[in-house]
Amino acid sequence: xxxxxxxxxxxxxxxxxxxxxxxxxxxxxxxxxxxxxxxxxxxxxxxxxxxxxxxxxxxxxxxxxxxxxxxxxxxxxxxxxxxxxxxxxxxxxxxxxxxxxxxxxxxxxxxxxxxxxxxxxxxxxxxxxxxxxxxxxxxxxxxxxxxxxxxxxxxxxxxxxxxxxxxxxxxxxxxxxxxxxxxxxxxxxxxxxxxxxxxxxxxxxxxxxxxxxxxxxxxxxxxxxx
Ligand code: 21W
Numbered sequence: 001x002x003x004x005x006x007x008x009x010x011x012x013x014x015x016x017x018x019x020x021x022x023x024x025x026x027x028x029x030x031x032x033x034x035x036x037x038x039x040x041x042x043x044x045x046x047x048x049x050x051x052x053x054x055x056x057x058x059x060x061x062x063x064x065x066x067x068x069x070x071x072x073x074x075x076x077x078x079x080x081x082x083x084x085x086x087x088x089x090x091x092x093x094x095x096x097x098x099x100x101x102x103x104x105x106x107x108x109x110x111x112x113x114x115x116x117x118x119x120x121x122x123x124x125x126x127x128x129x130x131x132x133x134x135x136x137x138x139x140x141x142x143x144x145x146x147x148x149x150x151x152x153x154x155x156x157x158x159x160x161x162x163x164x165x166x167x168x169x170x171x172x173x174x175x176x177x178x179x180x181x182x183x184x185x186x187x188x189x190x191x192x193x194x195x196x197x198x199x200x201x202x203x204x205x206x207x208x209x210x211x212x213x214x215x216x217x218x219x220x221x222x223x224x225x226x
Pocket of ligand 1: 084085110111112113114128129130131132133135136137138141
């Protein structure tokens, strides 16, 4: 999988040099390129923003550097995502679809008040939001999407099954987990987990998943919301 990320703030992506993502890159499981949109500005001051014709506060990312940056990496097999509060809200099943359908993602991070609408018309395949709250730009969303997609690549997670048996894969939350000691501050680990009875333990896990979902995310059990 190849992921090209276009941004005015390449230094934000230092996060990718840590932990799981770093190892995935080193093992050659994914190629991630951080591309500075400013490098594509043809203006002598390397300008990348301009005033909106509509007036109002703030600046917009201008067309030319963004258009050239996208086209420098785009091929017939690329899928171009622009992160925007207007976009489709990112959910686990869509992360999976992106992983299954595309070998090359181009992630465009907006900043300031956004980008010129014609870039969306000309270059963008899909707009994605990561939730209903306001951020300062698309960099964190790009890191969120990259992180979520990478988990599907076999070998990125140590345990082969990790990606499938987790929360959201079947719309249920996970069961509670415990490690040693068997009693801490007067609180005991559920007896069944110490029993060694694997059949009973499996039954307990499944019951707990339903109870946890009812307690924390009853909306996930509501069929009318699917
Ligand atoms: C926030 C840009 C608000 C622009 C007139 C027309 C990407 C994001 C973002 C941002 C505005 C995502 C305006 C969840 C997010 C992002 C920065 C408002 C002003 N005036 N997912 N338009 N939340 N946010 N635009 O904020 O770029 S994905």
